Amino acid sequence: MGIIFSVTMIILGFIGSFFSGLLGIGGGIINYPLLLFVPPSLGIASFTAQEVSGISMFQVFFASLAGVIAFSRKSKKSKNASLIHKGLVFNMGSGILLGSLLGGYVSRFLSGDSINIIYGVLAIVAVVLMVIPNKGKQQHEDLDNISYNRIIAIVAAFLTGIVSGIVGAGGAFILIPIMLTVLKIPTRTTIASSLAIVFISAVGGVIGKITGGPIPLMPTIFTVIGSVIGAPFGSRISAKINVKYLRYALVVLIAGTAVKVWMSIL
Template identity: 40%
Template structure:
Protein backbone atom coordinates (compact mmCIF):
# COMPACT_ATOMS: atom_id res chain seq x y z
CA UNK A 1 0.00 0.00 0.00
CA UNK A 2 2.74 2.44 1.01
CA UNK A 3 4.74 1.67 -2.14
CA UNK A 4 1.75 2.45 -4.39
CA UNK A 5 0.88 5.61 -2.45
CA UNK A 6 4.39 7.05 -2.74
CA UNK A 7 4.58 6.02 -6.40
CA UNK A 8 1.40 8.00 -7.15
CA UNK A 9 2.72 11.04 -5.30
CA UNK A 10 6.02 10.74 -7.17
CA UNK A 11 4.31 10.39 -10.55
CA UNK A 12 2.29 13.57 -10.07
CA UNK A 13 5.28 15.58 -8.87
CA UNK A 14 7.54 14.34 -11.67
CA UNK A 15 4.94 14.98 -14.38
CA UNK A 16 4.51 18.57 -13.19
CA UNK A 17 8.29 19.02 -13.02
CA UNK A 18 8.64 18.14 -16.69
CA UNK A 19 5.51 20.03 -17.71
CA UNK A 20 6.35 23.42 -16.22
CA UNK A 21 10.11 23.20 -15.71
CA UNK A 22 10.14 22.77 -11.94
CA UNK A 23 11.59 20.06 -9.76
CA UNK A 24 8.17 19.19 -8.34
CA UNK A 25 9.05 20.26 -4.78
CA UNK A 26 6.39 22.96 -4.67
CA UNK A 27 3.81 20.17 -4.93
CA UNK A 28 5.80 17.26 -3.54
CA UNK A 29 6.63 18.64 -0.08
CA UNK A 30 3.04 19.42 1.06
CA UNK A 31 1.76 16.18 -0.51
CA UNK A 32 4.34 14.14 1.39
CA UNK A 33 3.66 16.05 4.58
CA UNK A 34 -0.14 15.70 4.55
CA UNK A 35 -1.15 12.63 2.49
CA UNK A 36 0.82 9.74 4.12
CA UNK A 37 -0.56 10.51 7.63
CA UNK A 38 -4.06 9.95 6.20
CA UNK A 39 -2.96 6.34 5.65
CA UNK A 40 -1.34 6.03 9.10
CA UNK A 41 2.18 6.61 7.80
CA UNK A 42 4.19 8.92 10.06
CA UNK A 43 5.74 11.91 8.31
CA UNK A 44 7.78 14.71 9.87
CA UNK A 45 8.88 17.91 8.08
CA UNK A 46 12.47 16.63 8.02
CA UNK A 47 11.46 13.28 6.49
CA UNK A 48 9.20 14.98 3.93
CA UNK A 49 12.04 17.33 2.98
CA UNK A 50 14.44 14.38 2.62
CA UNK A 51 12.04 12.48 0.39
CA UNK A 52 11.38 15.64 -1.62
CA UNK A 53 15.12 16.03 -2.16
CA UNK A 54 15.35 12.46 -3.49
CA UNK A 55 12.38 12.89 -5.82
CA UNK A 56 13.59 16.24 -7.10
CA UNK A 57 17.08 14.90 -7.79
CA UNK A 58 15.84 12.08 -10.02
CA UNK A 59 12.96 13.97 -11.65
CA UNK A 60 15.22 16.88 -12.61
CA UNK A 61 17.91 14.43 -13.78
CA UNK A 62 15.40 12.75 -16.05
CA UNK A 63 13.93 16.07 -17.15
CA UNK A 64 17.38 17.51 -17.87
CA UNK A 65 18.32 14.56 -20.07
CA UNK A 66 15.14 15.04 -22.07
CA UNK A 67 16.02 18.75 -22.56
CA UNK A 68 19.62 18.12 -23.73
CA UNK A 69 18.81 18.88 -27.38
CA UNK A 70 16.48 21.80 -26.67
CA UNK A 71 17.46 24.82 -28.78
CA UNK A 72 16.37 27.11 -25.93
CA UNK A 73 19.23 26.07 -23.61
CA UNK A 74 21.35 29.12 -22.74
CA UNK A 75 24.85 28.75 -21.26
CA UNK A 76 24.86 32.36 -20.00
CA UNK A 77 21.98 31.40 -17.70
CA UNK A 78 22.95 27.83 -16.80
CA UNK A 79 26.60 28.32 -15.72
CA UNK A 80 26.33 31.26 -13.26
CA UNK A 81 23.07 30.03 -11.78
CA UNK A 82 24.34 26.46 -11.44
CA UNK A 83 27.46 27.55 -9.55
CA UNK A 84 25.50 29.78 -7.20
CA UNK A 85 22.62 27.42 -6.54
CA UNK A 86 24.86 24.39 -5.90
CA UNK A 87 26.85 26.13 -3.17
CA UNK A 88 23.68 27.62 -1.72
CA UNK A 89 21.74 24.34 -1.69
CA UNK A 90 24.49 22.54 0.22
CA UNK A 91 24.44 25.28 2.85
CA UNK A 92 20.65 25.22 3.06
CA UNK A 93 20.43 21.45 3.46
CA UNK A 94 23.01 21.59 6.27
CA UNK A 95 21.15 24.42 8.00
CA UNK A 96 17.95 22.32 7.96
CA UNK A 97 19.78 19.47 9.67
CA UNK A 98 20.90 21.53 12.67
CA UNK A 99 17.88 23.76 13.30
CA UNK A 100 14.36 22.98 14.58
CA UNK A 101 12.14 21.23 12.02
CA UNK A 102 9.58 24.05 12.15
CA UNK A 103 11.99 26.17 10.10
CA UNK A 104 11.32 23.90 7.12
CA UNK A 105 7.58 24.68 7.01
CA UNK A 106 8.19 28.39 7.59
CA UNK A 107 10.75 28.65 4.79
CA UNK A 108 8.58 26.60 2.42
CA UNK A 109 5.54 28.83 3.03
CA UNK A 110 7.64 31.97 2.54
CA UNK A 111 9.01 30.68 -0.76
CA UNK A 112 5.58 29.61 -2.02
CA UNK A 113 3.97 32.97 -1.19
CA UNK A 114 6.87 34.84 -2.79
CA UNK A 115 6.59 32.71 -5.92
CA UNK A 116 2.84 33.41 -6.15
CA UNK A 117 3.42 37.17 -5.87
CA UNK A 118 6.08 37.08 -8.58
CA UNK A 119 3.87 35.05 -10.91
CA UNK A 120 1.18 37.76 -10.79
CA UNK A 121 3.59 40.50 -11.87
CA UNK A 122 3.03 41.02 -15.57
CA UNK A 123 6.16 41.77 -17.58
CA UNK A 124 7.05 41.86 -21.24
CA UNK A 125 9.80 39.35 -21.95
CA UNK A 126 12.70 40.26 -24.22
CA UNK A 127 12.71 37.64 -26.96
CA UNK A 128 15.72 39.20 -28.69
CA UNK A 129 18.05 39.14 -25.68
CA UNK A 130 20.25 36.04 -25.36
CA UNK A 131 22.85 37.06 -22.74
CA UNK A 132 22.20 38.11 -19.14
CA UNK A 133 24.05 39.63 -16.17
CA UNK A 134 26.09 36.71 -14.85
CA UNK A 135 26.86 38.26 -11.44
CA UNK A 136 23.18 38.98 -10.79
CA UNK A 137 22.22 35.46 -11.84
CA UNK A 138 24.88 33.99 -9.54
CA UNK A 139 23.80 36.02 -6.49
CA UNK A 140 20.10 35.31 -7.01
CA UNK A 141 20.78 31.60 -7.50
CA UNK A 142 22.89 31.43 -4.31
CA UNK A 143 20.06 32.87 -2.21
CA UNK A 144 17.51 30.57 -3.86
CA UNK A 145 19.81 27.63 -3.25
CA UNK A 146 20.10 28.31 0.47
CA UNK A 147 16.35 28.66 0.96
CA UNK A 148 15.32 25.79 -1.32
CA UNK A 149 18.00 23.53 0.17
CA UNK A 150 16.27 23.80 3.53
CA UNK A 151 13.05 22.25 2.18
CA UNK A 152 14.72 19.74 -0.15
CA UNK A 153 13.78 21.60 -3.30
CA UNK A 154 15.73 22.23 -6.47
CA UNK A 155 14.47 25.81 -6.38
CA UNK A 156 13.00 25.85 -9.88
CA UNK A 157 9.58 26.90 -8.60
CA UNK A 158 11.26 30.16 -7.58
CA UNK A 159 13.77 30.31 -10.43
CA UNK A 160 10.94 30.33 -12.97
CA UNK A 161 9.09 33.47 -11.78
CA UNK A 162 12.35 35.33 -11.01
CA UNK A 163 13.77 34.73 -14.50
CA UNK A 164 10.44 35.80 -15.98
CA UNK A 165 9.96 38.87 -13.78
CA UNK A 166 13.42 40.34 -13.21
CA UNK A 167 15.44 39.07 -16.15
CA UNK A 168 12.54 39.04 -18.65
CA UNK A 169 13.59 35.72 -20.11
CA UNK A 170 11.07 34.16 -22.56
CA UNK A 171 8.94 31.45 -20.92
CA UNK A 172 10.11 28.63 -23.19
CA UNK A 173 13.73 29.51 -22.42
CA UNK A 174 12.92 29.64 -18.69
CA UNK A 175 11.34 26.16 -18.76
CA UNK A 176 14.28 24.62 -20.62
CA UNK A 177 17.00 26.16 -18.45
CA UNK A 178 15.34 26.08 -15.02
CA UNK A 179 15.12 22.29 -14.99
CA UNK A 180 18.89 22.09 -15.64
CA UNK A 181 19.70 24.55 -12.86
CA UNK A 182 17.27 22.75 -10.53
CA UNK A 183 19.09 19.48 -11.18
CA UNK A 184 22.44 21.02 -10.23
CA UNK A 185 20.83 22.41 -7.07
CA UNK A 186 19.31 19.04 -6.22
CA UNK A 187 22.75 17.39 -6.30
CA UNK A 188 23.89 19.39 -3.30
CA UNK A 189 20.55 19.16 -1.48
CA UNK A 190 20.02 15.43 -1.97
CA UNK A 191 23.50 14.26 -1.03
CA UNK A 192 23.73 16.58 1.96
CA UNK A 193 20.39 15.37 3.31
CA UNK A 194 21.38 11.76 2.55
CA UNK A 195 24.63 12.11 4.47
CA UNK A 196 22.81 13.69 7.42
CA UNK A 197 20.35 10.78 7.55
CA UNK A 198 17.28 12.71 6.37
CA UNK A 199 16.38 10.49 3.40
CA UNK A 200 14.09 7.49 4.01
CA UNK A 201 15.22 5.24 1.14
CA UNK A 202 12.38 2.74 1.62
CA UNK A 203 9.79 5.37 0.74
CA UNK A 204 12.13 7.20 -1.61
CA UNK A 205 12.39 4.21 -3.98
CA UNK A 206 8.81 4.42 -5.40
CA UNK A 207 9.19 8.20 -5.69
CA UNK A 208 12.39 7.74 -7.70
CA UNK A 209 10.93 5.08 -10.01
CA UNK A 210 7.87 7.21 -10.74
CA UNK A 211 10.05 10.28 -11.33
CA UNK A 212 12.19 8.58 -13.95
CA UNK A 213 9.07 7.50 -15.84
CA UNK A 214 6.81 10.56 -15.62
CA UNK A 215 9.22 13.53 -15.83
CA UNK A 216 10.00 12.90 -19.56
CA UNK A 217 6.27 12.51 -20.24
CA UNK A 218 5.65 15.92 -18.71
CA UNK A 219 8.43 17.42 -20.83
CA UNK A 220 6.90 16.04 -24.04
CA UNK A 221 3.46 17.38 -23.14
CA UNK A 222 5.03 20.77 -22.31
CA UNK A 223 6.36 21.18 -25.86
CA UNK A 224 2.82 20.84 -27.21
CA UNK A 225 1.10 23.05 -24.65
CA UNK A 226 0.36 26.78 -24.90
CA UNK A 227 2.73 28.95 -22.82
CA UNK A 228 -0.14 30.81 -21.13
CA UNK A 229 -1.70 27.52 -20.07
CA UNK A 230 1.62 26.37 -18.57
CA UNK A 231 1.93 29.60 -16.59
CA UNK A 232 -1.58 29.23 -15.17
CA UNK A 233 -0.84 25.64 -14.19
CA UNK A 234 2.28 26.74 -12.33
CA UNK A 235 0.54 29.64 -10.58
CA UNK A 236 -2.45 27.52 -9.53
CA UNK A 237 -0.20 24.77 -8.19
CA UNK A 238 1.79 27.21 -6.06
CA UNK A 239 -1.34 28.93 -4.69
CA UNK A 240 -2.88 25.63 -3.58
CA UNK A 241 0.31 24.53 -1.86
CA UNK A 242 0.83 27.89 -0.16
CA UNK A 243 -2.73 28.03 1.22
CA UNK A 244 -2.48 24.51 2.62
CA UNK A 245 0.84 25.22 4.31
CA UNK A 246 -0.36 28.51 5.83
CA UNK A 247 -3.45 26.78 7.23
CA UNK A 248 -1.22 24.16 8.85
CA UNK A 249 1.14 26.73 10.40
CA UNK A 250 -1.70 28.91 11.71
Protein backbone atom coordinates in the same frame (compact mmCIF):
# COMPACT_ATOMS: atom_id res chain seq x y z
CA MET B 1 6.18 -1.90 4.04
CA GLY B 2 2.91 -2.94 2.41
CA ILE B 3 1.77 -2.77 -1.17
CA ILE B 4 -0.63 0.09 -0.40
CA PHE B 5 2.23 2.18 0.96
CA SER B 6 4.46 1.40 -2.03
CA VAL B 7 1.77 2.20 -4.59
CA THR B 8 0.84 5.41 -2.76
CA MET B 9 4.41 6.71 -2.75
CA ILE B 10 4.81 5.88 -6.46
CA ILE B 11 1.57 7.73 -7.24
CA LEU B 12 2.64 10.77 -5.21
CA GLY B 13 5.99 10.85 -7.02
CA PHE B 14 4.17 10.51 -10.34
CA ILE B 15 1.72 13.35 -9.58
CA GLY B 16 4.43 15.77 -8.47
CA SER B 17 6.67 15.11 -11.45
CA PHE B 18 3.78 15.01 -13.91
CA PHE B 19 2.77 18.56 -13.03
CA SER B 20 6.43 19.56 -12.98
CA GLY B 21 6.83 18.35 -16.57
CA LEU B 22 3.41 19.66 -17.59
CA LEU B 23 3.82 23.19 -16.29
CA GLY B 24 7.59 23.61 -16.28
CA ILE B 25 7.94 24.35 -12.57
CA GLY B 26 10.04 22.87 -9.81
CA GLY B 27 8.55 19.62 -8.53
CA GLY B 28 9.46 20.32 -4.91
CA ILE B 29 6.79 22.98 -4.47
CA ILE B 30 4.19 20.28 -5.29
CA ASN B 31 5.84 17.23 -3.73
CA TYR B 32 6.42 18.77 -0.31
CA PRO B 33 2.73 19.14 0.64
CA LEU B 34 1.80 15.84 -1.03
CA LEU B 35 4.36 13.92 1.03
CA LEU B 36 3.61 15.86 4.20
CA PHE B 37 -0.18 15.56 4.24
CA VAL B 38 -1.36 12.62 2.07
CA PRO B 39 0.32 9.60 3.77
CA PRO B 40 -0.86 10.50 7.30
CA SER B 41 -4.37 11.32 6.02
CA LEU B 42 -4.53 7.80 4.56
CA GLY B 43 -3.12 6.31 7.76
CA ILE B 44 -0.20 4.59 6.01
CA ALA B 45 2.76 6.70 7.17
CA SER B 46 3.78 9.94 8.80
CA PHE B 47 6.93 11.82 7.81
CA THR B 48 8.67 14.65 9.60
CA ALA B 49 9.35 17.88 7.72
CA GLN B 50 13.04 16.90 7.53
CA GLU B 51 12.18 13.52 6.01
CA VAL B 52 9.77 15.08 3.53
CA SER B 53 12.37 17.60 2.37
CA GLY B 54 14.90 14.79 1.93
CA ILE B 55 12.55 12.61 -0.13
CA SER B 56 11.49 15.61 -2.21
CA MET B 57 15.11 16.59 -2.91
CA PHE B 58 15.93 13.15 -4.29
CA GLN B 59 12.78 13.27 -6.41
CA VAL B 60 13.80 16.65 -7.84
CA PHE B 61 17.27 15.31 -8.59
CA PHE B 62 16.05 12.34 -10.63
CA ALA B 63 13.29 14.36 -12.31
CA SER B 64 15.76 17.06 -13.36
CA LEU B 65 18.24 14.38 -14.48
CA ALA B 66 15.53 12.90 -16.70
CA GLY B 67 14.86 16.38 -18.04
CA VAL B 68 18.54 16.96 -18.85
CA ILE B 69 18.73 13.64 -20.69
CA ALA B 70 15.56 14.39 -22.66
CA PHE B 71 16.83 17.88 -23.54
CA SER B 72 20.19 16.54 -24.71
CA ARG B 73 18.44 14.07 -27.01
CA LYS B 74 16.26 16.80 -28.50
CA SER B 75 19.27 19.07 -28.88
CA LYS B 76 20.92 16.61 -31.25
CA LYS B 77 18.05 17.18 -33.67
CA SER B 78 17.73 20.96 -33.21
CA LYS B 79 19.60 24.11 -32.24
CA ASN B 80 18.37 24.21 -28.63
CA ALA B 81 21.77 23.28 -27.21
CA SER B 82 23.24 26.48 -28.65
CA LEU B 83 20.82 28.50 -26.49
CA ILE B 84 22.49 27.41 -23.24
CA HIS B 85 24.56 30.30 -21.91
CA LYS B 86 27.61 28.60 -20.38
CA GLY B 87 28.71 31.69 -18.47
CA LEU B 88 25.26 32.11 -16.93
CA VAL B 89 25.11 28.42 -16.03
CA PHE B 90 28.56 28.64 -14.43
CA ASN B 91 27.79 31.79 -12.41
CA MET B 92 24.29 30.88 -11.24
CA GLY B 93 25.16 27.18 -11.04
CA SER B 94 28.07 27.79 -8.67
CA GLY B 95 25.93 30.06 -6.50
CA ILE B 96 22.97 27.70 -6.30
CA LEU B 97 25.26 24.69 -5.74
CA LEU B 98 26.78 26.27 -2.65
CA GLY B 99 23.37 27.48 -1.46
CA SER B 100 21.63 24.13 -1.89
CA LEU B 101 24.53 22.32 -0.23
CA LEU B 102 24.21 24.64 2.77
CA GLY B 103 20.41 24.49 2.82
CA GLY B 104 20.31 20.72 2.51
CA TYR B 105 22.75 20.29 5.39
CA VAL B 106 21.25 22.97 7.66
CA SER B 107 17.72 21.53 7.31
CA ARG B 108 18.56 18.73 9.80
CA PHE B 109 19.07 21.34 12.54
CA LEU B 110 15.76 23.14 11.88
CA SER B 111 12.49 22.28 13.57
CA GLY B 112 9.56 20.98 11.57
CA ASP B 113 7.71 24.26 12.06
CA SER B 114 10.70 26.22 10.76
CA ILE B 115 10.83 24.15 7.56
CA ASN B 116 7.06 24.48 7.17
CA ILE B 117 7.33 28.26 7.54
CA ILE B 118 9.98 28.38 4.82
CA TYR B 119 7.76 26.25 2.58
CA GLY B 120 4.78 28.50 3.37
CA VAL B 121 6.74 31.57 2.28
CA LEU B 122 7.97 29.81 -0.88
CA ALA B 123 4.42 28.71 -1.68
CA ILE B 124 3.21 32.31 -1.50
CA VAL B 125 6.10 33.42 -3.72
CA ALA B 126 5.30 30.62 -6.17
CA VAL B 127 1.64 31.64 -6.38
CA VAL B 128 2.55 35.26 -7.07
CA LEU B 129 5.16 34.37 -9.69
CA MET B 130 2.82 31.92 -11.41
CA VAL B 131 0.00 34.48 -11.62
CA ILE B 132 2.13 37.37 -12.87
CA PRO B 133 3.24 36.75 -16.48
CA ASN B 134 6.99 36.77 -16.99
CA LYS B 135 7.86 38.71 -20.11
CA GLY B 136 11.46 38.26 -21.13
CA LYS B 137 13.13 39.29 -24.34
CA GLN B 138 11.71 37.28 -27.20
CA GLN B 139 14.24 38.08 -29.89
CA HIS B 140 17.09 35.76 -30.75
CA GLU B 141 20.40 37.04 -29.51
CA ASP B 142 24.00 36.02 -29.96
CA LEU B 143 24.99 34.47 -26.63
CA ASP B 144 28.23 36.44 -26.70
CA ASN B 145 26.23 39.69 -26.69
CA ILE B 146 24.02 38.84 -23.69
CA SER B 147 25.03 40.95 -20.70
CA TYR B 148 23.86 40.68 -17.09
CA ASN B 149 24.99 41.60 -13.59
CA ARG B 150 27.10 38.65 -12.47
CA ILE B 151 27.05 39.61 -8.78
CA ILE B 152 23.25 39.75 -8.72
CA ALA B 153 23.08 36.44 -10.61
CA ILE B 154 25.38 34.64 -8.17
CA VAL B 155 23.82 36.12 -5.00
CA ALA B 156 20.26 35.47 -6.21
CA ALA B 157 21.13 31.87 -7.09
CA PHE B 158 22.89 31.36 -3.74
CA LEU B 159 19.89 32.60 -1.73
CA THR B 160 17.50 30.56 -3.87
CA GLY B 161 19.68 27.51 -3.31
CA ILE B 162 19.56 27.88 0.48
CA VAL B 163 15.76 28.01 0.79
CA SER B 164 15.14 25.41 -1.94
CA GLY B 165 17.73 23.09 -0.39
CA ILE B 166 15.96 23.32 2.97
CA VAL B 167 12.54 22.27 1.65
CA GLY B 168 13.84 19.92 -1.06
CA ALA B 169 13.01 21.94 -4.18
CA GLY B 170 14.97 22.76 -7.31
CA GLY B 171 14.05 26.45 -7.26
CA ALA B 172 13.06 26.80 -10.93
CA PHE B 173 9.89 28.73 -10.11
CA ILE B 174 12.07 31.43 -8.50
CA LEU B 175 15.09 31.28 -10.81
CA ILE B 176 13.23 31.69 -14.10
CA PRO B 177 11.43 34.94 -13.13
CA ILE B 178 14.73 36.34 -11.79
CA MET B 179 16.51 35.49 -15.03
CA LEU B 180 13.73 37.01 -17.14
CA THR B 181 12.83 40.15 -15.21
CA VAL B 182 15.93 41.03 -13.17
CA LEU B 183 18.82 39.80 -15.29
CA LYS B 184 16.94 40.47 -18.59
CA ILE B 185 17.98 37.17 -20.17
CA PRO B 186 16.12 36.30 -23.42
CA THR B 187 13.28 33.85 -22.88
CA ARG B 188 14.60 30.95 -24.97
CA THR B 189 18.04 31.22 -23.40
CA THR B 190 16.46 31.34 -19.93
CA ILE B 191 14.45 28.17 -20.50
CA ALA B 192 17.43 26.27 -21.93
CA SER B 193 19.91 27.44 -19.28
CA SER B 194 17.59 27.07 -16.27
CA LEU B 195 17.37 23.31 -16.75
CA ALA B 196 21.11 22.92 -16.27
CA ILE B 197 21.10 25.31 -13.29
CA VAL B 198 18.26 23.46 -11.54
CA PHE B 199 20.04 20.14 -12.05
CA ILE B 200 23.16 21.61 -10.40
CA SER B 201 20.92 22.80 -7.55
CA ALA B 202 19.51 19.28 -7.16
CA VAL B 203 23.03 17.81 -7.03
CA GLY B 204 23.99 20.18 -4.23
CA GLY B 205 20.72 19.57 -2.39
CA VAL B 206 21.12 15.79 -2.51
CA ILE B 207 24.69 15.96 -1.21
CA GLY B 208 23.57 18.32 1.54
CA LYS B 209 20.73 16.00 2.57
CA ILE B 210 23.01 12.95 2.64
CA THR B 211 25.65 14.68 4.77
CA GLY B 212 22.94 16.20 6.97
CA GLY B 213 21.48 12.90 8.13
CA PRO B 214 19.76 9.64 7.13
CA ILE B 215 17.13 9.64 4.38
CA PRO B 216 14.14 7.25 4.54
CA LEU B 217 15.31 4.80 1.88
CA MET B 218 12.25 2.87 0.72
CA PRO B 219 9.84 5.85 0.59
CA THR B 220 12.47 7.72 -1.43
CA ILE B 221 12.93 4.83 -3.88
CA PHE B 222 9.19 4.47 -4.51
CA THR B 223 8.74 8.24 -4.92
CA VAL B 224 11.64 8.40 -7.38
CA ILE B 225 10.15 5.54 -9.43
CA GLY B 226 6.94 7.52 -9.79
CA SER B 227 8.79 10.73 -10.63
CA VAL B 228 10.87 9.15 -13.39
CA ILE B 229 7.62 8.02 -15.04
CA GLY B 230 5.67 11.23 -14.42
CA ALA B 231 8.11 13.92 -15.62
CA PRO B 232 8.50 12.83 -19.28
CA PHE B 233 4.79 11.97 -19.47
CA GLY B 234 3.88 15.49 -18.33
CA SER B 235 6.30 17.01 -20.82
CA ARG B 236 4.71 15.11 -23.71
CA ILE B 237 1.19 16.10 -22.64
CA SER B 238 2.16 19.78 -22.30
CA ALA B 239 3.06 19.89 -25.99
CA LYS B 240 -0.46 18.78 -26.96
CA ILE B 241 -2.79 20.77 -24.71
CA ASN B 242 -3.33 24.29 -23.40
CA VAL B 243 -2.13 24.15 -19.80
CA LYS B 244 -3.27 27.70 -18.92
CA TYR B 245 -6.26 26.59 -16.85
CA LEU B 246 -4.37 23.72 -15.25
CA ARG B 247 -1.74 26.24 -14.21
CA TYR B 248 -4.33 28.38 -12.45
CA ALA B 249 -5.82 25.28 -10.84
CA LEU B 250 -2.38 24.46 -9.51
CA VAL B 251 -2.10 28.03 -8.17
CA VAL B 252 -5.30 27.42 -6.18
CA LEU B 253 -3.93 24.09 -4.93
CA ILE B 254 -0.62 25.57 -3.80
CA ALA B 255 -2.38 28.54 -2.21
CA GLY B 256 -4.69 26.20 -0.31
CA THR B 257 -1.72 24.16 0.85
CA ALA B 258 0.04 27.31 2.02
CA VAL B 259 -3.04 28.27 4.04
CA LYS B 260 -3.14 24.79 5.61
CA VAL B 261 0.55 24.98 6.49
CA TRP B 262 0.21 28.44 8.05
CA MET B 263 -2.88 27.38 10.00
CA SER B 264 -1.01 24.38 11.44
CA ILE B 265 1.82 26.69 12.50
CA LEU B 266 -0.28 29.53 13.91
